[in-house]
Amino acid sequence: xxxLRRSLAARVTAMFVLIVALAASGLGTxxxxxxxxxxxxxxxxxxxxxxxxxxxxxxxxxxxxxxRSQPDLxxxxxxxxxxSLVRFLAPDGTVLADINASGERYPVPPSAGPSPGRAxxxxxxxxxxxxxxxxxxxxxxxxSPVTVVVARLYAERAAxxxxxxxxxxxxxxxxxxxxxxxxxxxxxxxxxxxxxVASHAALVRPxxxxxxxxxxxxxxxLLPLIDALNAMLERLQAGYERLSGFSADLAHEFxxxxxxxxxxxxxxxxxxxxxxxxxxxLASNIEELERLARMIESMLFLARAEQDEVLPARQELDAxxxxxxxxxxxxxxxxxxxxxxxxxxxGTVLADxxxxxRALANLVSNAMRHADEGSIVTLHAQASxxxxxxxxxxxxxxxxxxxxxxxxxxxxxxxxxxGNADGSTGLxxxxxxxxxxxxxxSAGVEVAGACIRFTLAFPTAGTVRGPDH
Amino acid sequence: MxxxxxxxxxxxxxxxxxxxxESGFGVQLARNGRDGxxxxxxxxxxxxxxxxxxxxxDGWQVLEALRAxxxxxxxxxxxxTARDEVHDRVRGLELGADDYLVKPFAFVELVAxxxxxxxxxxxxxxxxxxxxxxxxxxxRRRVRRAGTAIVLTAQEFALxxxxxxxxxxxxxxxxxxxxxxDMNFDSDTNVIDAAVRRLRRKxxxxxxxxxxxxxxxxxxVCEVQAAGGA
Numbered sequence: 001x002x003x004l005r006r007s008l009a010a011r012v013t014a015m016f017v018l019i020v021a022l023a024a025s026g027l028g029t030x031x032x033x034x035x036x037x038x039x040x041x042x043x044x045x046x047x048x049x050x051x052x053x054x055x056x057x058x059x060x061x062x063x064x065x066x067x068r069s070q071p072d073l074x075x076x077x078x079x080x081x082x083x084s085l086v087r088f089l090a091p092d093g094t095v096l097a098d099i100n101a102s103g104e105r106y107p108v109p110p111s112a113g114p115s116p117g118r119a120x121x122x123x124x125x126x127x128x129x130x131x132x133x134x135x136x137x138x139x140x141x142x143x144s145p146v147t148v149v150v151a152r153l154y155a156e157r158a159a160x161x162x163x164x165x166x167x168x169x170x171x172x173x174x175x176x177x178x179x180x181x182x183x184x185x186x187x188x189x190x191x192x193x194x195x196x197v198a199s200h201a202a203l204v205r206p207x208x209x210x211x212x213x214x215x216x217x218x219x220x221x222l223l224p225l226i227d228a229l230n231a232m233l234e235r236l237q238a239g240y241e242r243l244s245g246f247s248a249d250l251a252h253e254f255x256x257x258x259x260x261x262x263x264x265x266x267x268x269x270x271x272x273x274x275x276x277x278x279x280x281x282l283a284s285n286i287e288e289l290e291r292l293a294r295m296i297e298s299m300l301f302l303a304r305a306e307q308d309e310v311l312p313a314r315q316e317l318d319a320x321x322x323x324x325x326x327x328x329x330x331x332x333x334x335x336x337x338x339x340x341x342x343x344x345x346x347g348t349v350l351a352d353x354x355x356x357x358r359a360l361a362n363l364v365s366n367a368m369r370h371a372d373e374g375s376i377v378t379l380h381a382q383a384s385x386x387x388x389x390x391x392x393x394x395x396x397x398x399x400x401x402x403x404x405x406x407x408x409x410x411x412x413x414x415x416x417x418x419g420n421a422d423g424s425t426g427l428x429x430x431x432x433x434x435x436x437x438x439x440x441x442s443a444g445v446e447v448a449g450a451c452i453r454f455t456l457a458f459p460t461a462g463t464v465r466g467p468d469h
Numbered sequence: 470m471x472x473x474x475x476x477x478x479x480x481x482x483x484x485x486x487x488x489x490x491e492s493g494f495g496v497q498l499a500r501n502g503r504d505g506x507x508x509x510x511x512x513x514x515x516x517x518x519x520x521x522x523x524x525x526x527d528g529w530q531v532l533e534a535l536r537a538x539x540x541x542x543x544x545x546x547x548x549x550t551a552r553d554e555v556h557d558r559v560r561g562l563e564l565g566a567d568d569y570l571v572k573p574f575a576f577v578e579l580v581a582x583x584x585x586x587x588x589x590x591x592x593x594x595x596x597x598x599x600x601x602x603x604x605x606x607x608x609r610r611r612v613r614r615a616g617t618a619i620v621l622t623a624q625e626f627a628l629x630x631x632x633x634x635x636x637x638x639x640x641x642x643x644x645x646x647x648x649x650x651d652m653n654f655d656s657d658t659n660v661i662d663a664a665v666r667r668l669r670r671k672x673x674x675x676x677x678x679x680x681x682x683x684x685x686x687x688x689x690v691c692e693v694q695a696a697g698g699a
Contacts, residue, residue, distance in 0.1 A: 279685075282686065283685035283686040284686075285686075286685075286686030286687070287686060289573075290575075290658070290686075293573045293655075294655050296573075297655050298655070325650070325651075328624055328650070329646075329650045329652060329656075329660060330660055331624065331664075332624075332660065332663035332664040332666065332667045333659060333660050333663040333664075335663070335667065336663050336666070354653055354654065357651075357652060357654075358654045358656075361652065361654075361656050365656075365660075
């Protein structure tokens with residue numbers, strides 16, 4: 001029952017049957033009513049015609065004598081029908097003649113003069129329950145006025161109308177049945193493309209994500225669905241590929257520190273060593289392990305940010321104060337590398353303070369790593385309509401333009417030879433981008449000669465998108 | 470000072486027991502939640518280091534049981550968890566955990582947190598800190614060594630104050646970044662090294678006795694060491 005109720009085909013069929021049944025019954029009822037009223041109009045016209053005939057007959061000379069001697073003659077003018085009744089009344093109400101073989105009792109309407117219309121006709125019900133019609137009109141019989149009453153019973157009419165109603169009912173039932181069968185067949189055919197889509201979708205596996213559903217001969221109504229499913233597959237495929245690429249990168253990046261740990265420790269254990277050598281080994285191992293721990297932490301952060309599990313706690317922050325804070329943090333390091341950190345600009349920024357600092361710290365540490373000795377690393381803030389842009393700029397070895405689009409990718413290094421000897425995990429800029437994504441903002445990079453500038457655009461209050469709005 | 474460590478992972482349990490014992494604590498080790506709870510109920514435990522993922526009775530349940538009994542409800546509990554999802558931390562803190570550490574953590578960090586938890590209560594901020602011939606006037610933010618005034622930047626003073634306040638404790642770089650600069654994420658560790666080098670230039674370099682020492686792989690400690698110390 002539940003399946004039936006939830007089946008689209010069953011529901012559409014039921015609706016269709018209902019519509020056809022309603023339309024057919026409406027049409028049948030209308031035609032029946034029209035038919036009945038037409039028959040009744042004709043009957044009434046015929047009745048008035050009979051009255052007219054009798055009136056003419058009475059106006060002839062010797063009609064009174066004829067009425068007395070051959071009353072049946074008058075009934076014969078009614079085509080000899082048994083169910084035609086005629087009565088003649090004198091002005092004082094005396095019955096002059098009454099042709100009424102079956103002895104029906106019927107009401108006599110008031111006389112409507114020499115030529116009555118349909119309005120003068122009255123209805124009555126015969127002794128066996130049949131419908132009857134009666135009309136009275138005035139005439140002259142040998143110069144004296146008489147009232148002629150003509151009545152008629154329509155015994156066969158009720159049966160005819162009943163048969164007609166039965167036919168209509170059958171016709172309605174048959175059209176509903178035909179509608180049910182036709183619509184069920186049509187729906188089955190019409191939904192075939194839906195089943196095709198479903199069977200195609202059922203074939204999609206992690207390894208076959210590159211496949212797309214065939215929109216070939218699908219009806220136009222299904223095209224948006226197929227397009228949406230294909231777009232979904234595309235996103236899934238991109239995510240899946242990113243994920244598998246990520247695991248490959250991950251394994252690769254983990255290999256180096258793990259190899260160092262294994263190799264160093266095995267070499268050290270191969271011969272008896274002094275305590276200071278063991279100490280040095282342990283300290284070196286700790287450094288490698290710390291790098292591994294940092295990588296794990298960074299990757300967890302990236303994974304969560306991609307699954308929208310990192311929800312920024314946005315606050316209105318003073319941009320120059322945030323820049324100054326980062327500059328202060330890096331002051332010692334800058335001094336050692338003869339760099340200068342300069343903060344310029346102003347405005348406020350709507351961001352999660354922890355995430356903002358993390359992004360800025362990654363950019364500054366990246367800039368300092370690549371800055372020319374003695375140069376200035378500039379931190380700049382600028383608020384404009386729609387976004388506050390923070391930027392970190394340094395001068396250093398030029399970066400080839402082909403690297404630019406990839407700088408924010410995980411483990412991407414413009415200088416492949418450099419590797420991660422400087423302790424960076426290769427995830428810093430990827431984290432920057434992830435942080436900007438969870439803020440609904442964007443991270444960018446531009447190069448002008450030896451000058452490279454990373455920008456962070458944070459949307460302002462009115463334009464913030466994201467899970468908390 | 471007895472610390473109860475409840476940890477099922479054999480290596481982790483062993484090194485925690487050893488490391489804490491060497492840091493001067495009495496340590497009892499339980500390999501599962503039920504044993505741990507029994508030890509805590511016997512009394513004498515001053516702090517519990519509790520792993521969340523335990524067989525049978527997990528860390529949450531142990532914590533609930535500890536908090537449900539008047540004999541054990543006052544014992545500070547430090548959670549060790551491999552998961553750092555926010556709701557896990559919130560749940561732990563709601564159940565009455567006093568602190569948590571996410572694995573992997575630096576051992577010195579654990580010791581620092583344990584010391585902080587055990588020191589709870591009226592902590593009196595010292596106004597004048599002496600380390601050897603170094604004198605720090607916390608209120609006036611003045612530093613003198615061997616009678617000579619030393620001028621420090623605000624950042625250098627904050628760093629020195631932290632090291633001096635936690636005299637004798639090894640402070641990890643992450644802890645220093647968090648306490649001095651409010652950088653609560655794994656930042657570039659070289660930054661801390663550079664900052665310490667700057668401080669040392671003013672505090673230690675002009676004097677024969679060094680006060681700020683590097684513990685390779687662990688962090689920094691500020692103390693008067695016997696001559697020839699690391």
